[in-house]
Amino acid sequence: MDFSNHNLTPDELKKLYVKMLKPRLIEEKMLILLRQGKISKWFSGIGQEAISVGVTLSLKQDEYILPMHRNLGVFTSKEVPLKRLFAQWQGKASGFTKGRDRSFHFGTQEYKIIGMISHLGPQLGVADGIALAHKIRKEQKVTAVFTGEGATSEGDFHEALNIASVWSLPVLFCIENNGYGLSTPVAEQYNCKDLADRGIGYGMESHIIDGNNIIEVYTQVSALAESIRKNPRPVLLEFKTFRMRGHEEASGTKYVPKSLMDAWSKKDPIENFKTYLLETGILTQQEIEHQEDLIKAEINQHLEIANAEAPIQSTIDNELADVYAAHDPNITAPKTNIKEEMRLVDAISLGLKQSMQKYENSIIMGQDIADYGGVFKITEGFLQLFGKDRVRNTPICESGIVSTAMGLSINGYKSIVEMQFADFVSSGFNPIVNYLAKVNYRWQQNADVVIRMPCGAGVGAGPFHSQTNEAWFTKTPGLKVIYPAFPYDAKGLLAAAIEDPNPVMFFEHKALYRSIRQEVPTDYYSLPIGEATVLRNGDDVSIITFGAGVHWAIECLDKMKSLSADLIDLRCLQPLDWNTIFESVKKTGKVLILQEDTKFGGIASDISATITENCFEYLDAPIARVSGLDTPVPFASELEENFLAKKRLVERLEKLIAY
Incomplete structure (x- = not known):
């Protein structure tokens, strides 16, 4: 030598x-x-x-x-x-x-x-x-x-x-x-x-x-x-x-x-x-x-x-306290009362733009998001506004980009990753559930990463572009999961997600992008993560849902005029607003949980189990779950319609009320 x-x-x-x-x-x-x-x-x-x-x-x-x-x-x-x-x-x-x-x-x-x-x-x-x-x-x-x-x-x-x-x-x-x-x-x-x-x-x-x-x-x-x-x-x-x-x-x-x-x-x-x-x-x-x-x-x-x-000693409270990085959210109200009617896709785009303007240390990465503006055009014009350093087209490598987002967080940046479709997150699953989710608990390093997830069926996209796979992540300690149904909520919750120093999975239903409109403040604002909203009040039944399910439930209730129902839009799936859920269940005594995802292992199962554990004595009927079929999402419109929970909602609700 x-x-x-x-x-x-x-x-x-x-x-x-x-x-x-x-x-x-x-x-x-x-x-x-x-x-x-x-x-x-x-x-x-x-x-x-x-x-x-x-x-x-x-x-x-x-x-x-x-x-x-x-x-x-x-x-x-x-x-x-x-x-x-x-x-x-x-x-x-x-x-x-x-x-x-x-x-x-x-x-x-x-x-x-x-x-x-x-x-x-x-x-x-x-x-x-x-x-x-x-x-x-x-x-x-x-x-x-x-x-x-x-x-x-x-x-x-x-x-x-x-x-x-x-x-x-x-x-x-x-x-x-x-x-x-x-x-x-x-x-x-x-x-x-x-x-x-x-x-x-x-x-x-x-x-x-x-x-x-x-x-x-x-x-x-x-x-x-x-x-x-x-x-x-x-x-x-x-x-x-x-x-x-x-x-x-x-x-x-x-x-x-x-x-x-x-x-x-x-x-x-x-x-x-x-x-x-x-x-x-x-x-x-x-x-x-x-x-x-x-x-x-x-x-x-x-x-x-x-x-x-x-030897080290700890308590349940101590252990749970470090799953997420400490964060005292600064809930921001819009500065003016100016509102515009926006589609869901427009509200998300504006919210993303305003957050990037507020946080100069924010970077968005994804396939085709720069010159092309993303497959759903949410980042159209961003390249001209923020430049190539902050709006970055990526190779097709979901795992590597999620890991890169983690590295940016370590070195002082906020990262936003756009999955072209939520289905493709499987290619980046490991760093999400094993790195981002665990890093604060392991050695007190936060993961300031938001992963945007265009998801959902109803658009004839077939098995690889239609999943709503929130349950993959709601069961992973350390992740926050947001799933809005309305433009107002989407804009405010996206702002809160980007502000939050913890990893957030942000689901955006593709079928709602251009079909749902709402008056939305044009100024920057944020909403609290982990709070559900009660869209309708009633005494007969509690309908608990999120995403496209909210709109299916509204359509159903509009037809069933005599039914008096609490309609809860969860908005956030992790953390869940258990207080709102429990209060409603104790009032109505009957519960229907509606999800687009397949039934077995879905979040409805955990909501049902938790209600049973905490509100059993208030229940007047078995808890009902309405979900997608336990199959992949099919392509043909007739098959897709049969897959979706919407088809079975009225029948299951009538059966529950009659119990």
Whole structure:
């Protein structure tokens, strides 16, 4: 291993060695504690320290880095206090996640470290978002993100690289190619000689670096980082290294040929660099032993502090309090009484425009939303108003764009993502339910992201453009779900959603876009999230619904003149307005819940169960649910009509009243 090609001073060389030595000694101690049952799991980076340390030291202190399992050297090189790391691994309160997540599954704005989730891929898109924020603000900063060779097979990897390349984002994509994805060798993971070659397909500069040579890592990455700051662009780096221990300690390394293990053991980054420093007289054996003693003393001291900390205690209230980021909404009334008749689509467009005018740190992203104005023309004219930085056409990569939105939030922006159709959100499902929804609970980082969801049947669009899939998200803690039925509500609730620092799924029914009109204030205003409205008052039955169901219910009640009904428009599905629901049920004694979605597993089921648990003694009949058929949404108009709950509403309501 050649360490001679550099212009580093002796002090810099000593620093590199000590920075690598520290995570190695910590790991050796952790392996002892693991065998003693004092920590639950460990992902070893022994043999890969040069990559973590070299990359981290190449970055400035205020530049973000997104590490993975085997990047302890990132945390130690960023000078994260060991007592907090040890507390994190023991699930103690002074860690970074209040005991809610383990190992390196956390982030910290204080140290500009954004940790991974077990799904690996989404953090690459998060790096895109962080870098995009820097680029828009014209800050000369680079963002570094790590992945293993195994995760380069995930779609998120390819989406993130494509986004970064198309938008010329200043990201260092660092692949630690350590030979195995758990037990799967590289020969069974990809069919190209070098992963760096994948950069060619994305029009991206790429390099192969000896990941066990700290000089090569540090000097090459430092030069690239400085170049990227001046000329923003993504660069793909493949670090050739090897995993000397199991994927995690329980898996072992029996599947690795002994000859391969022996060959790589001779390439140990610390032992080889130590030999070089000793041979050149830059360090003496006595100095090395002194540094080891200092680090071991620090480890033991901080372990004592972490060990002395009492096991974490919590309450239900404490746990629930962190599911969402704290937010005290500032409900804004319109400044004037000027109103105009607007269609739902117009109200949403105006509300979106006014929110982007109010929040200069807001960005909207989506397919065809810029010059074309979106498939429903909601963002028509936005490009001229706000410019390309803030109104961004995206490639077809829902997962990567949701992750990018998360990165923008981390770096100070409000993100609005338009799904072309709500059905397509399935391609971005993972980062929504596993990153956005959980991030505040895990390490108190909010996700300031609104995802707009054009949804619903009744327009002859068939199985892939007609779903109303709110139940996918109402059951996921950490998301807010809004589903307005009227232009007035849509405009005010969209403003509230964009103001809210939490992730919001905002459903917009396509069949209502141009069929529903209402007088709407032309000024900016917002409405409280989580409050239902009672559209009609009566004593016979409570009809609870939302979206298109509201209009079906109104049509039904207009025909059934003798029926006295409470009609509740939920407007918001998470959080739900239980007080309004319970008050109505206690008054009428009969309940019909109407949803467009299929019946099994829909939100009507949970509303029904909760009413039963809380208002059973007030009920005079079994709760009725009216829903779409338990089939995909069909295309032909006759079939679609039969699918929709509207067809069965009157009959089911008459049966309930007669009970």
